Amino acid sequence: MAEIPEMVKINRIVRENSDTRTFFFGEKMEITPGQFLMVWVPGLGEKPFSVSYMGEETGITVFRRGKFTERLFSMKKGDIIGVRGPYGNGFGIKDNACVVGGGCGIAPLGPLIEKLDDPLVIIGAKSSDGLIFSKRFAGAKIATDDGSSGFHGFTTDLLEKVIRNRRFGMVYACGPEIMMKRVFDMCEENGTECQVSLERYVKCGFGICGHCDIDGFMICKDGPVFCSYQLRQMKSFGSRAKLKSGKKVSVAEYAGWRCR
Amino acid sequence: MGLEVEISGLKLNNPTVLASGILGVSRKMIERVIDNGAGAVTIKSISYEGREGHNNPTVISMENGLMNAVGYSNPGAEESSKEFSGLNDMKAPVIASVIGQETGDFVKVVKALEKCGFSALEVPLSCPHTPGFGTLAGQDTPEKTGEITKAVCSATDLPVFVKLSPNTKNIGEVAMAAERAGASGITAVNTMGPGMVINIEARKPVLAFGVGGISGPALKPVAVRCVYDVYESVRIPVIGTGGVTNGRDAIEMIMAGASCVGIGSAVYYRGIDVFRKICAEMEEWMKKNGYKNIEEMVGAAHG
16 A cells, blocks of 8 residues: 555646636546545645545646645646545535535535535625536525625525524535534534534645644544534634644634645 | 553553654644553654644655655644643653754753653654754764763653664664663664655655655564664663554564554554554463563563
8 A cells, every 4th residue: 555646637627716726637536525635746745635526537626825726726737746545534425415615615515415415505705706616506505795696695694594494414514614613503503413624734644643633633534524523522623723833823823824 | 461561660551652753743632542542652742943844745655664754843842831731630651752953952842841741751863854853963873862861861850762763873872872871761763764755757756855764564674673682782671663563563572672662653554543453462462372461571582
């Protein structure tokens, strides 16, 4: 067993919006929705990306936010990048589901939605031009912060309305951590189970270095998807995250640092 | 029959010790490792100032082992003293790993961590992939090892384990220097190398630092030989570390002269409950072969 990056060719690149692109590799991989790949750009670094398309082609949907993603955006069809994985646990499939994706957080939820039986999907963004996968999931309810499309408000505001009138077997969420914390709190009040996909700085990807630890849980091995009973044990969920040195800071500071 | 061991005053329920650099980043994580059967745990190395370490990729898995160049990332002594406070409540001894560039840096870290409740200190003078530290800074010579060990031992009442490099020409001499300077035990060994893995399609070394330390099964025979040599050279006990993945490996290490065994890369091969698995395998082998305790196997391959 060896786990070193394998170089794969970028088959095609799809523009999702001005700051988000999906990169497709030709490789077919055995993947569970919610799992991630470690993507290596030689000479620059290696970062985790959730798989957003699975099947004959494997895709990752990337939001441009720092040096690494900037370099990915400069790549063209036919260029090669390194990939290892898939890593992590992925989502557990439950019927009668509601799926909430905020911004680029919709990426890991894409292949999940395709596996679920008629879920209620909420896709949100700051404004209509930031929406991702709204055509791929045409039946989705839309929420925008500025009201430029669909419901005027946060995805969590829309979820609150929806959850009041319907009991779901599972609520799935991915997006900014503050949003996921709100979803979790809402589900707790409502007595509904949820699964959220968390993000932290990942090093090894296979559960030995411990860097992505949140209160004893490893994002890369135990996660990135965590259920309600695990989230209840995580004091740092929605509040603290670690920088590259391991120093703990607020999730807001962490998010800013990740955009360097 | 029992697996209990006592090493330099530390009482362990079994001889498995979490090696430094694996999982030991938070109080919650070491609690989890102890819940999974570790007899003792070593935290990830702490320097006085925080360090970001090397860029990713930092850890890769090869055919016969792991290779890493994490580069001693850690939040620094002050942050770490908060994370690891009140360790007296833990169900197994917790060992702090202390690093520095200058001799005085080690002492500063020891002082910063002194109220945490660590049971012992480990001083690695042997990292092969971090400029300014370990073998890249010449800390693995008998002279430098003696100097740093002496300074650390004068700054603490805790037992001090000095962690040695498998690359040193005469590891016995370095162990003797540590013993003379007051070390309570030797941890043998750190990762070997450094080595390099090149991705031929990318035409680049895979690790961002280029080179990294090798651990896991590839390291085991080298580690067993080092433990054997150290056991011949000193009277202080040895934590045998390097490629131990199952119960038979652990017993081999003990027969080479180790009083307990470090477990690191095996977490990758067999999961976080590898400690419990190794203990069960050791017990089964000991029962079958008529051994009643660990002590009677220590150094059994000598003489």
